[in-house]
Amino acid sequence: MTKTAWVFPGQGSQAIGMGVDFQENPVAKHKFELAEKILGWSVLDICQGDETNLSHTLYTQPCLYVVESIIADLLLEKTTAPQLVAGHSLGEYVALYISGVFDFESGLRLVKKRSELMSKAAGGKMAALMKFDRSQLENLIDANPDVVLANDNSSGQVVISGTPEAVEQVLAEVNAKRKVELNVSGAFHSPLMAEASGQFQSVLEGVTFNDAKIPVLSNVEPSPATKGAELKQRLAQQMTGSVKWREIMEQLSQQEITETIEVGPGKVLTGLLKRACKGMELGTIGTMEALDKLGNG
Structure with missing residues (x-):
């Protein structure tokens, strides 16, 4: 029996042109419009613009969240939901969204604040x-x-x-x-992010976390969890805590996952999984063409 996990990449996987091939899709169009109202700028414009601009934390994180959320939504229309989800750093927000912990807009507001605080971090x-x-x-x-x-x-x-x-x-x-x-502004995922993390908590506290419909493996605690309060507590620790991706991959094997799909641009997580999870079937969905092939397969 196939047991599937979806994983969502974080900062570093962004690429010029990502998400652009989805712009005429009604689901994607609606989300791009919602995002522009929340962010005050166009994700599509940034994704089609200058690489240096897209690589700026302030833009990278919201762009990845929006594009990956759109791909995940469209993937859910074509296939059954996975048995587990996980995301690398920023990708954890998409995992929480697709598992029903919060809605798209709430997640994007959190990511917007996170990206602002992290882009201002200095001295690390x-x-x-x-x-x-x-x-x-x-x-x-x-x-x-x-x-x-x-x-x-x-x-x-x-x-x-x-x-x-x-x-x-x-x-x-x-x-x-x-x-x-690394070309980053601060010492992310370290105690030096404590001040930014403290400022982020006040925003996080204002967002309701529902129980997850799909178990989530969190960065700071890679064991399956569904309780909203527990997932919120784990996310609260993420900015200063370590991303335990090696342990997440070990957990996928322990949970007898037979297939993992990287949802988003690039193949960074797939490359890590290929070496760590021998025999696991791996796939990537990052373009409309890949989605269409899935539908025709």
């Missing part, structure tokens, strides 16, 4: 490490209170976050095949 640094010595890295992080493991993406890929000095110190000492400093 993030860096990605590929093919590294995990035990050595964990020891270095344990010895330095100003750096944390922000994204545990897979056994061979992580992102560290913290003060510039602390991140640079770890980069200088850790053994890794590749070390890449």
